[in-house]
Amino acid sequence: MMKKRYFLIIGAVVLCTMILGSMGVAEEKVLKMSTTTSTENSGLLDVLLPELKKDTGISVKVFAKGTGASIRDGMDGNVDVIFVHAKAREEKFVAEGYGTKRYAVMHNDFVILGPASDPAGIKGTRDAAAALKKIAEGKAKFVSRGDDSGTHTKEQQLWTATGLPLKTETKEIVKKGKKASVSFKSPGGIGEWYFSIGQGMGKTLIFAEEKRAYTLADRGTFLNYKFGRKQGLDLEILCEGDLALFNPYGVIPVNPKKYPHVKYEMADTFARWLISGKAQALIANYKIQGQQAFFPDAIPDAK
Amino acid sequence: MDFFVDSLSSAILLIGSLDPELFEIIGVSLKVSSTSTLIASLVGIPAGFLITFREFRGKALLITVLNTLLALPTVVVGLFVYAFISRRGIFGYLDLLYTQEAMIIGQVILIIPIVTTFTISAVSRIDERYRETALTLGANALMTAWVVIREARFGLVASVIMAFGRVIAEVGISMMLGGNAKGFTRNMTTAMALEYDKGEFVLSVALGIVLLTVSFGMNIIFHYFQGKTRV
Numbered sequence: 001m002m003k004k005r006y007f008l009i010i011g012a013v014v015l016c017t018m019i020l021g022s023m024g025v026a027e028e029k030v031l032k033m034s035t036t037t038s039t040e041n042s043g044l045l046d047v048l049l050p051e052l053k054k055d056t057g058i059s060v061k062v063f064a065k066g067t068g069a070s071i072r073d074g075m076d077g078n079v080d081v082i083f084v085h086a087k088a089r090e091e092k093f094v095a096e097g098y099g100t101k102r103y104a105v106m107h108n109d110f111v112i113l114g115p116a117s118d119p120a121g122i123k124g125t126r127d128a129a130a131a132l133k134k135i136a137e138g139k140a141k142f143v144s145r146g147d148d149s150g151t152h153t154k155e156q157q158l159w160t161a162t163g164l165p166l167k168t169e170t171k172e173i174v175k176k177g178k179k180a181s182v183s184f185k186s187p188g189g190i191g192e193w194y195f196s197i198g199q200g201m202g203k204t205l206i207f208a209e210e211k212r213a214y215t216l217a218d219r220g221t222f223l224n225y226k227f228g229r230k231q232g233l234d235l236e237i238l239c240e241g242d243l244a245l246f247n248p249y250g251v252i253p254v255n256p257k258k259y260p261h262v263k264y265e266m267a268d269t270f271a272r273w274l275i276s277g278k279a280q281a282l283i284a285n286y287k288i289q290g291q292q293a294f295f296p297d298a299i300p301d302a303k
Numbered sequence: 304m305d306f307f308v309d310s311l312s313s314a315i316l317l318i319g320s321l322d323p324e325l326f327e328i329i330g331v332s333l334k335v336s337s338t339s340t341l342i343a344s345l346v347g348i349p350a351g352f353l354i355t356f357r358e359f360r361g362k363a364l365l366i367t368v369l370n371t372l373l374a375l376p377t378v379v380v381g382l383f384v385y386a387f388i389s390r391r392g393i394f395g396y397l398d399l400l401y402t403q404e405a406m407i408i409g410q411v412i413l414i415i416p417i418v419t420t421f422t423i424s425a426v427s428r429i430d431e432r433y434r435e436t437a438l439t440l441g442a443n444a445l446m447t448a449w450v451v452i453r454e455a456r457f458g459l460v461a462s463v464i465m466a467f468g469r470v471i472a473e474v475g476i477s478m479m480l481g482g483n484a485k486g487f488t489r490n491m492t493t494a495m496a497l498e499y500d501k502g503e504f505v506l507s508v509a510l511g512i513v514l515l516t517v518s519f520g521m522n523i524i525f526h527y528f529q530g531k532t533r534v
Contacts, residue, residue: 065500072502146485148501172320173505174312182503191486195401198483198497207482210390210400231391 029058031266034070035083036150037200038108039249042220042293043228047286052273058266066149066200074098074252077259081267083274085150085218085249099252100264103271104297106283107248110154111222112239113205114140114214122214128242129161132187136164139193141213144186145204146196150247155216156185158244209233218247220293227289248297277302310508317509324485328510329517332490335403335477336470339410344463347415351422351462352448356434366423372416377409377475384409384480401482406490409476414466421465425458426451460529464522471518491517 039045045062053059063073067084074082075098082099084090093099112131114122120140122131135142145152159166167190170183186194197207201221208215215235226233251274253267273279275298283296284303296302317325354365386392388399388408399405429451437450452459474492481488483497491514498507 069500069502072504147497148503169324171322171324171506172313172316173503173509174309174316179316182506195482195487196485198485198489198493198500199478203482207401207484 031060032079033081034063034073034079036067037064038218038221040064041202066147068148074254080262081253083251086153090250100255102250102252105249105274106294106296108294110245111237113235114238115212123238128244131239133162136187143208143213143215144196147198223288309505313505314509314512328494335406339407340467343411343414343418347418348422351419355426369416369420377473380409380413381476381479405480409480410470417466418462421462425455429454464525
């Protein structure tokens with residue numbers, strides 16, 4: 001008899017905790033966001049999100065993935081907002097009605113990294129396409145994100161700009177009952193010198209470091225990995241400053257007309273907060289190892 | 304429902320088009336996993352025999368440890384091996400990280416406990432009289448072992464199937480030590496993880512279906528041997 005009563009009491013306590021717990025969650029303002037690995041790996045979100053919480057009470061659940069996967073999350077209504085960097089694709093996302101509006105938040109730039117020994121001799125080349133061309137012609141090891149991310153998109157654009165014959169691989173798949181294809185461009189050399197690893201920026205840097213290879217990276221993540229860790233990277237910036245290496249970031253709330261369950265108001269508050277004077281100043285003042293990593297685009301002279 | 308229909312048709316399309324990349328990926332999976340299963344069997348089966356038939360201090364403890372290692376997470380094995388073979392590790396100069404060899408090393412460590420413990424349970428289930436009879440009939444240690452192997456073959460093959468199933472389906476070690484480099488170390492599971500990361504779910508599920516088909520084929524082959532040796 002005693003035992004039964006114990007179970008009852010325990011059961012009641014568990015039930016109460018669960019109810020209270022779910023009420024707590026319901027009251028809290030939680031926004032789901034898919035973003036590129038670079039905003040997370042660079043440490044910028046760790047500065048922005050606590051301030052957002054202070055100002056608006058919104059806390060953000062971050063899913064860091066490639067840009068491709070983040071956009072996909074938005075298209076499937078899995079998240080409330082996306083924060084990515086592939087301008088053309090973002091505009092398409094809005095045009096197709098998946099997002100309400102693209103807010104230009106900031107930009108940073110890409111850099112071409114490589115080992116100090118620089119086997120392809122690209123150091124001092126400002127023209128990014130010319131640098132990649134030298135790497136390909138010298139068959140020097142190159143690590144590619146290969147994950148359909150914003151960085152990978154940029155890399156494919158740069159390869160196109162080299163004028164080298166590119167290899168396009170297309171895979172046929174079926175989408176909504178219709179045949180569709182997924183394609184992927186590379187300068188060839190797969191299985192030889194071109195490593196397409198399909199992973200995030202951080203992993204790609206470590207892969208390039210281990211293999212003493214060249215790679216394309218966003219400056220923020222690179223600075224964090226080079227100087228922000230106990231075991232820094234030996235990789236160095238060998239090519240920078242080309243306009244073609246410019247990398248704009250945008251934030252887009254998912255359209256509530258497509259997915260009524262998304263928390264549109266909160267997402268829009270978040271997006272507007274990101275382009276507010278305060279957030280823009282935070283972005284401008286965010287330094288990685290003493291260097292500015294991101295440049296605000298909504299208010300370029302924010303201080 | 305559409306999602307599964309799409310995935311299934313994509314899988315058929317992928318296989319039907321004899322996509323060279325797909326076959327390369329399957330090739331990497333089969334090559335790496337069968338090599339590691341072979342090495343683990345060559346180590347694990349004799350080890351299982353020794354542990355069963357030898358009495359030594361700490362035997363019970365060793366068996367408990369081996370049983371615990373059945374639950375070894377692939378990520379732990381990956382990290383452990385990574386620490387040794389990365390540029391900054393002791394064996395960094397061998398340039399092993401992100402190669403198929405590295406994947407094999409990790410997978411062997413993962414499944415040696417599986418082969419060993421399942422060998423122990425297969426062998427110790429054999430009636431002690433078989434061994435005694437063989438010994439009284441004048442068999443030496445090797446011949447006795449052969450008698451036991453013949454009796455335990457069903458369990459032994461099962462242990463190898465288990466081990467193979469574990470490595471062909473694991474993703475942690477392949478990702479951490481192989482690095483998912485296309486044309487070098489990309490196998491079926493890391494390719495699936497990649498397609499998922501890219502948001503290409505249909506392709507990912509299609510690859511999953513292919514993986515199951517390949518495993519099914521391998522199991523049919525194993526079962527054929529199992530059936531054959533059962534007499």
